[in-house]
Amino acid sequence: MTASYPFSAVVGHDDLRLALLLNAVHPGIGGVLVRGEKGTAKSTIVRGLAALLPQVEAVEHCRFSCDPSAPDPTCPDEPHDAAAVTRDARLVELPVGATEDRLVGSLDLERALNEGVRAYQPGLLAAAHRGVLYVDEVNLLHDHLVDLLLDAAAMGRAYIEREGISVSHASTFLLVGTMNPEEGELRPQLLDRFGLTVEVRAARDVDTRTEVIRRRLNFEASPSEFVARWLADDVALADQISGARARLSTVDLPDAELRRIASVCASFDVDGMRADLVLARTAVAHAAWRNADAVSEVDVEVAARLALPHRRRRDPFDAPGIPDEQLREALDDAREEPDDEPPPDGGGDGGAPQDGPAEAPPSASDGQSGNGQAPENPAVEPDPAFRARLLRLPGTGRGAPGKRSKSRTDSGRVVRPSSVDGSGLHLVGTLSAAAPHQVARGRTGPGMLLRGGDVRRAVREGRESNLVLFAVDASGSMAARKRMAAVTGGVISLLRDAYERRDKVGLITFRGGDAELALPPTSSVDIAVTRLRRLPSGGRTPLAAGLLKAHHTLSLERLRDPRRRPLLVVVTDGRATVAASRGGDPVADAERAAALLAADGVASVVVDCERGPVRLGLADRLASVMDGACVRLDELSADRVAGVVHAARRAA
Structure with a gap:
C-alpha cells in the first residue's frame, strides 16, 4: 500500500489544517469545505489527516462499525455477539460519478437471487461511520447526493427506504469536501450545511514554494524514509487530538462568550441558527485543542473566521470571505454592547430611509444618431434581479447532470425496465421476466433460475445541465x-x-x-x-x-x-x-x-x-x-x- 504524505510535512495552509484538526476533535462541527485552485494539496492534506485519527474499537464482523461499549440498538447486523477488534479509522472516498445506491446502500442482489430474501447491502455512509468521508469535487456531485450525505452528517444516521427495504443505521463521520470554484459553485443552501470552510491558494512566496517542491521530491524519492522523518510530529498531533477529545466535555462555555457568538452572527446577518451552533462547537473544540478550561474571545475569533465566510453569501454571486477588519469590528461591538440598547430611529427595520440615486438623464436618442453612431456609454448599474422563469430545451438529452432539461442518466429515478436500453440492473423487471418460466426450467428449490434474456436494465430519467x-x-x-x-x-x-x-x-x-x-x-x-x-x-x-x-x-x-x-x-x-x-x-x-x-x-x-x-x-x-x-x-x-x-x- 502506498504511504500517505505526512500531515505534519505539509507547508503552509494553516487555516485548513486547523479546521481539519478541530473537526477531528469535535465531529459535531459538521465537516470542512475546502475551496481552492487546482494543485494546492487539498487531497494530500485530507488523506494525511486520516492517519492521525485515534484507532476505532468495533464489533467484529459488524458491517456498520458498531462501538462494542455502546452498540447501535437498531443496527441491521444486530444482535452483536462477536468480539471487539481494534482498527484504524477509515478514509472513505465518494467519487463524483457515484450513484445513490453506492452512497446509502441497496438491496443485496446476490442474496435476493440465490436465497429469495430481502437483505440490505450497506453503502459508503456505513463504511465511513466513525471515520472520514472525503468528497473530491463536491460541487460536481449530484445535488440529491449532496443532500443525502449532508443529512446523514447532520443527524448522525442514515435512513434508507427503497425496494421494500426500511433500514436506518448510525453514520457519524468527519465530512470533508473539496472543490475548485472555477468549475462551478455549490448552492448557498448546501454551503450552509458544511460546518467550516477554508480558501486555499498556492503561496506566492518563493521560499515557501521552494520548500514545497523540495519536500515533495524527497517524498517521491523515498516515501518510507520521508514518512519516518515526520513520524514523531504526526504522533504528537495524534496525541493532541486524543487529549483534546478527552477534554472536550469539560470545557466551559461562559455566558459572556455565548452572547459574543450570538452577537457576531447577528451582526453578519446570517440565516437561521446553524451558524451560532457551529461557532459554539468550534470555539469549544479550539479551547480544548489549546488545553484551556474555558472558551475565551480568541476561540470565538478563530471559530468565526472559519465558520462565517460561506454563510455571508446571501446571493449566489456575493464574494465569499470576511475582511479581518470587519470581523475585528464585530467582535469589538460584541464586547462593548450594553445589555439594554434602545432601537435606532428610522422605522421598524432599524435603519434610516434610503433614497435611490437620482436618475441620470436619458441619452440623446434611444437609437442611433444621424450618422449611425451613438455616444459611448459607461457600464450601467443593473436593475435588481428577479426570479427568472424556466427556459428549457425540448426532448431528452444525455448531458452532464444538472437541473434544467430532461435527460437519460445513470443515476436518476428509474422510470421503466428495458431489455435493450438503460444502465444497471432493474431487479423487479428481471425477476418479473424470469418468474413465468421457473416451472419450465425445472426449479425445485429456493432461488430463481435466470437466463440472459431475462435481464432488464433500469431506464433512468433525471435532469441535465x-x-x-x-x-x-x-x-x-x-x-x-x-x-x-x-x-x-x-x-x-x-x-x-x-x-x-x-x-x-x-x-x-x-x-x-x-x-x-x-x-x-x-x-x-x-x-x-x-x-x-x-x-x-x-x-x-x-x-x-x-x-x-x-x-x-x-x-x-x-x-x-x-x-x-x-x-x-x-x-x-x-x-x-x-x-x-x-x-x-x-x-x-x-x-x-x-x-x-x-x-x-x-x-x-x-x-x-x-x-x-x-x-x-x-x-x-x-x-x-x-x-x-x-x-x-x-x-x-x-x-x-x-x-x-x-x-x-x-x-x-
Whole structure:
C-alpha cells in the first residue's frame, strides 16, 4: 500500500489544517469545505489527516462499525455477539460519478437471487461511520447526493427506504469536501450545511514554494524514509487530538462568550441558527485543542473566521470571505454592547430611509444618431434581479447532470425496465421476466433460475445541465440608461437561474462593428456576472456578427463536449444596422446567420428588448427564422408569467 504524505510535512495552509484538526476533535462541527485552485494539496492534506485519527474499537464482523461499549440498538447486523477488534479509522472516498445506491446502500442482489430474501447491502455512509468521508469535487456531485450525505452528517444516521427495504443505521463521520470554484459553485443552501470552510491558494512566496517542491521530491524519492522523518510530529498531533477529545466535555462555555457568538452572527446577518451552533462547537473544540478550561474571545475569533465566510453569501454571486477588519469590528461591538440598547430611529427595520440615486438623464436618442453612431456609454448599474422563469430545451438529452432539461442518466429515478436500453440492473423487471418460466426450467428449490434474456436494465430519467450562451446586444439602440439597466438585470436573473441549474455559461457581446466572446463557456457563472456588470454600451448594431460568433462558439463547444446540449439566449431589440459583409443588407445578413443556427438544431430564445409605442417586431421575426421562442424582457420574471418556455417550437 502506498504511504500517505505526512500531515505534519505539509507547508503552509494553516487555516485548513486547523479546521481539519478541530473537526477531528469535535465531529459535531459538521465537516470542512475546502475551496481552492487546482494543485494546492487539498487531497494530500485530507488523506494525511486520516492517519492521525485515534484507532476505532468495533464489533467484529459488524458491517456498520458498531462501538462494542455502546452498540447501535437498531443496527441491521444486530444482535452483536462477536468480539471487539481494534482498527484504524477509515478514509472513505465518494467519487463524483457515484450513484445513490453506492452512497446509502441497496438491496443485496446476490442474496435476493440465490436465497429469495430481502437483505440490505450497506453503502459508503456505513463504511465511513466513525471515520472520514472525503468528497473530491463536491460541487460536481449530484445535488440529491449532496443532500443525502449532508443529512446523514447532520443527524448522525442514515435512513434508507427503497425496494421494500426500511433500514436506518448510525453514520457519524468527519465530512470533508473539496472543490475548485472555477468549475462551478455549490448552492448557498448546501454551503450552509458544511460546518467550516477554508480558501486555499498556492503561496506566492518563493521560499515557501521552494520548500514545497523540495519536500515533495524527497517524498517521491523515498516515501518510507520521508514518512519516518515526520513520524514523531504526526504522533504528537495524534496525541493532541486524543487529549483534546478527552477534554472536550469539560470545557466551559461562559455566558459572556455565548452572547459574543450570538452577537457576531447577528451582526453578519446570517440565516437561521446553524451558524451560532457551529461557532459554539468550534470555539469549544479550539479551547480544548489549546488545553484551556474555558472558551475565551480568541476561540470565538478563530471559530468565526472559519465558520462565517460561506454563510455571508446571501446571493449566489456575493464574494465569499470576511475582511479581518470587519470581523475585528464585530467582535469589538460584541464586547462593548450594553445589555439594554434602545432601537435606532428610522422605522421598524432599524435603519434610516434610503433614497435611490437620482436618475441620470436619458441619452440623446434611444437609437442611433444621424450618422449611425451613438455616444459611448459607461457600464450601467443593473436593475435588481428577479426570479427568472424556466427556459428549457425540448426532448431528452444525455448531458452532464444538472437541473434544467430532461435527460437519460445513470443515476436518476428509474422510470421503466428495458431489455435493450438503460444502465444497471432493474431487479423487479428481471425477476418479473424470469418468474413465468421457473416451472419450465425445472426449479425445485429456493432461488430463481435466470437466463440472459431475462435481464432488464433500469431506464433512468433525471435532469441535465446545458450550455447557456448569451449573446447580448450592447449597441446604441440598447444604450438608454434605463433600458440597459433592465437588460443587465434580466440577464443576471437568467445567470442566477443557470447557476442554480449547474449550467455552463458563455457571454458574447456585440456593438460598434463587431462581436466579442467576452467569456468563453465556463462553469464559473459568477465570472459571467462580473463581466456583464462591466459591460459598456453604445455604437451600431452588428447583429449578424453576434449570431455568427455564437454559431462559431457553439460549433467548437460541440466538438469539446458533444453530449452537452446548448441553449442560445439572444438579448436584442432586433434592429440590425451593420452588415456581415461590405455592401450587404444588415437585416438579411442577420437572418442568414440565424438560419445557420436553426440548421444546426441549436435551441434558442430571443429576449425582445424593444420598447415604445411603435414596435417593429424584428426580434420576433428573428426568433421565427431561428425556429426558437421570443420572450419580452418584462416576461422573464417567473412571478409574472406562469408556465415553461421551451427553447424551440419544433419537436425534438
